[in-house]
Amino acid sequence: MTKPAITPEKSKASVHNYITNLLSDVVARNPGEKEFHQAVKEVVETLAPILEKHPEYIKAKVLDRLIEPDRAITFRVGWQDDQGEFRVNRGFRVQFNNAIGPYKGGLRFHSSVNLSILKFLGFEQIFKNSLTTLPMGGGKGGSDFDPRGKSDGEVMRFCQSFMTELFRHIGPDTDVPAGDMGVGGREIGFLFGQYKRLKAEFTGVLTGKGLSWGGSLVRPEATGYGVVYFCQEQLKTKGAAFKGKTVAVSGFGNVAWGAVKKAGELGGKVVTISGPDGFIYDKNGISGEKTDYMLQLRASGQDIVEPYARKFGAEFHAGMRPWRIKADVALPCATQNELNAGDASELLKNGLMCLTEGANMPCTPEAVTAFQEAGILFSPGKASNAGGVATSGLEMSQNSMRMSWSADEVDKHLRSIMADIHSACVGAAKEAGHPGNYVMGANIAGFKKVADAMMAQGLV
Numbered sequence: 001m002t003k004p005a006i007t008p009e010k011s012k013a014s015v016h017n018y019i020t021n022l023l024s025d026v027v028a029r030n031p032g033e034k035e036f037h038q039a040v041k042e043v044v045e046t047l048a049p050i051l052e053k054h055p056e057y058i059k060a061k062v063l064d065r066l067i068e069p070d071r072a073i074t075f076r077v078g079w080q081d082d083q084g085e086f087r088v089n090r091g092f093r094v095q096f097n098n099a100i101g102p103y104k105g106g107l108r109f110h111s112s113v114n115l116s117i118l119k120f121l122g123f124e125q126i127f128k129n130s131l132t133t134l135p136m137g138g139g140k141g142g143s144d145f146d147p148r149g150k151s152d153g154e155v156m157r158f159c160q161s162f163m164t165e166l167f168r169h170i171g172p173d174t175d176v177p178a179g180d181m182g183v184g185g186r187e188i189g190f191l192f193g194q195y196k197r198l199k200a201e202f203t204g205v206l207t208g209k210g211l212s213w214g215g216s217l218v219r220p221e222a223t224g225y226g227v228v229y230f231c232q233e234q235l236k237t238k239g240a241a242f243k244g245k246t247v248a249v250s251g252f253g254n255v256a257w258g259a260v261k262k263a264g265e266l267g268g269k270v271v272t273i274s275g276p277d278g279f280i281y282d283k284n285g286i287s288g289e290k291t292d293y294m295l296q297l298r299a300s301g302q303d304i305v306e307p308y309a310r311k312f313g314a315e316f317h318a319g320m321r322p323w324r325i326k327a328d329v330a331l332p333c334a335t336q337n338e339l340n341a342g343d344a345s346e347l348l349k350n351g352l353m354c355l356t357e358g359a360n361m362p363c364t365p366e367a368v369t370a371f372q373e374a375g376i377l378f379s380p381g382k383a384s385n386a387g388g389v390a391t392s393g394l395e396m397s398q399n400s401m402r403m404s405w406s407a408d409e410v411d412k413h414l415r416s417i418m419a420d421i422h423s424a425c426v427g428a429a430k431e432a433g434h435p436g437n438y439v440m441g442a443n444i445a446g447f448k449k450v451a452d453a454m455m456a457q458g459l460v
């Protein structure tokens with residue numbers, strides 16, 4: 001008996017059905033986790049071309065397995081504030097996938113943190129880390145602890161309590177956390193100190209460490225620099241460069257800071273930054289001591305940008321986001337879903353030519369569609385903000401070798417990794433028949449490496 005022929009139309013239809021069922025399963029099995037649903041949908045919908053070509057991925061249930069974290073740990077974090085009050089927060093670590101290396105991803109301390117947000121971030125991290133070309137799996141963690149207005153002592157006691165539970169789940173070959181929103185050098189120090197004390201071991205269990213105790217040069221700048229290096233590659237495809245471009249940046253934390261610095265160095269004029277209180281419009285450009293001042297704003301622990309306006313005589317727009325300002329390049333570096341369809345249409349009306357995501361999933365799906373339909377350059381955070389975790393990977397290498405590289409050496413690696421990620425996205429999009437679609441390119445290229453590793457390692 002001959003098997004009925006699988007025509008391309010039949011294969012397309014069955015992949016479409018498979019994706020539709022998978023997405024409705026994700027919603028049904030993870031009720032209320034809307035950020036996680038959004039992140040899975042964005043990835044899975046763009047994988048049709050590779051699933052049509054490789055039905056073995058469907059047969060081996062690679063995607064069904066990928067959307068289920070290896071494990072998601074939640075724990076209570078009790079700590080005492082400066083008034084002697086007892087406080088209770090929730091801690092998390094989502095270990096999503098370790099097919100290509102130890103779990104790797106940041107810790108976020110923010111009042112909005114919940115399982116949905118950490119699952120979305122952990123899921124994105126799988127593909128991002130795969131794109132870096134380095135051997136790292138995907139994970140994410142954090143707490144709903146709100147660092148705003150907390151003293152150093154409170155932050156230290158919280159971090160020590162958090163690590164007293166987390167330490168049993170992590171390790172330099174198991175899971176290597178780092179910073180994210182609300183977790184910078186100070187927090188990594190307190191976390192590392194407690195880990196070392198509990199394990200009586202000095203290992204590269206965290207990245208983003210201080211320079212004298214195993215940290216890497218350029219790690220603080222790396223996410224923002226990487227965003228700008230990626231954007232530079234995008235602009236090159238149109239024969240353009242940063243020089244003379246007006247750049248709108250959102251956020252004022254670690255990613256925004258690095259992006260503002262590097263965009264300025266390359267001749268761009270950055271005119272905005274933003275915080276939860278509103279945005280700054282500085283028509284003279286944000287560079288030099290103004291960039292350094294961003295670090296002070298962050299260190300104040302108030303989570304506001306308004307003082308910048310008073311200090312440097314710039315405009316402050318309370319309660320607004322910077323997307324009404326005319327810019328050639330936009331770099332959203334604040335947080336998820338910070339730029340919606342209305343913002344996208346304003347930016348496009350004002351002649352935007354490139355949007356490079358610095359945060360994780362800052363553009364809503366409707367905004368992404370608007371940019372793609374307008375035919376401008378658009379890249380997803382999992383490709384363009386991968387420089388941070390890539391440099392964490394370089395920190396891990398230096399720790400394993402018990403060496404530290406010069407800033408030039410790390411920066412050279414970072415630049416070549418960003419250029420490689422850019423080519424991987426462009427190449428995969430072209431091969432899938434959607435040239436210029438960086439979302440599809442990033443998802444397919446990131447997925448393929450992890451999927452092949454999962455296939456090789458058998459059903460788990």
Ligand code: 2IT
Nearest residue numbers: 105106178179180389392
């Ligand atoms: O979103 C991210 O890639 C990070 N917060 C950095 C993670 C890391 O392990 O350096």
